[in-house]
Amino acid sequence: FRAWLDDWELVTRVEAPDADTFERLTLTAFDGEGEERAGYRLDLTAEGPLVLHGDAGFSQKSADGQGSMYVSQPFWRVEGEVVLAGETHEVNGRGWLDREWSSQLLGPEQAGWDWFSLHLDDGHRLMAFQLRGGGEAGGDYRSGTWISPEGEPRALAPDELALTPLATSSVVGREVPTRWRLEVPAAELDLIVEAPHAERWMDTTVPYWEGEVIARGRDSDRRLGIGYLEMTGY
The missing domain is CATH 2.40.370.10 (AttH-like domain)
Known part of the structure; x- marks a missing residue:
């Protein structure tokens, strides 16, 4: 094609x-x-x-x-x-x-999404997202895929991962979370994921933030991977 x-x-x-x-x-x-x-x-x-x-x-x-x-x-x-x-x-x-x-695109009760794709240094890949709203009892809805170095996917249910914003950056007059804690207990993964460059706002028909992130171990602070973060609704 x-x-x-x-x-x-x-x-x-x-x-x-x-x-x-x-x-x-x-x-x-x-x-x-x-x-x-x-x-x-x-x-x-x-x-x-x-x-x-x-x-x-x-x-x-x-x-x-x-x-x-x-x-x-x-x-x-x-x-x-x-x-x-x-x-x-x-x-x-x-x-x-x-x-x-x-x-x-989104349900009427959903305000936006936070989506991560990570290349981890040990060969695994991780896709993880949350939609703000639309979950059980009005909470957020989370999902993801843990991908082996050989390409075997394991679907992650909403209760198998956690995405917690830790810090925000002021971007074009908006407070956007650019530092996160990302947890996947089944993969023994507890990461701090941070954007080194905050000014990545895309003022398109659907405005969104999109840019590079670096993943580090929460306890060790050792770099464990790199990836991408996309966020809407801020």
């Missing part, structure tokens, strides 16, 4: 019609000319399988059963180049793609 919008393009490098087209992709986006030129060209290569969240891809989002179809590719190796101020820099790292679709 090939998807594009002006100078942005996502195209598969897989030619076999019955293969996973997300195994090898090229992502390109550029803007400007000369010294003002900025953008990137990245090759994405999957080193693990697609992951279906929830029940065979159905991810419940509230206690009343509302949900979405949700699949991730959290095993991409990323290599390519980034152009900033007209200068080209070679880059490499890890990538995570989410695809989610639903007939309902």
Whole structure:
């Protein structure tokens, strides 16, 4: 497949019609000319399988059963180049793609969501989220997926994880939680997850905060992983 919008393009490098087209992709986006030129060209290569969240891809989002179809590719190796101020820099790292679709964005009693994706240094991946409202007795609704280094998912029920905001940052006149405690007792995981850069507000049709986070052990303060945080409704 090939998807594009002006100078942005996502195209598969897989030619076999019955293969996973997300195994090898090229992502390109550029803007400007000369010294003002900025953008990137990245090759994405999957080193693990697609992951279906929830029940065979159905991810419940509230206690009343509302949900979405949700699949991730959290095993991409990323290599390519980034152009900033007209200068080209070679880059490499890890990538995570989410695809989610639903007939309902939020329930009427839900104010927003806090969503984490983490690459842990021991090879595990973690997706965890809470929707503020819509849980049992009017509380928050939580869910997640604990992913082994081989790509085996374990769905996490609402009572199997905890997300606790610890500190906020003032961003465009809003108080946004940018330091969290994240607990998954079944995986013996107790993390402090913090955003090193607070100014990541996206003033789009659905305004949201989105940016890099670093995960550390709550007791040891040792770095255990990196990832991404997305928050709405603040």
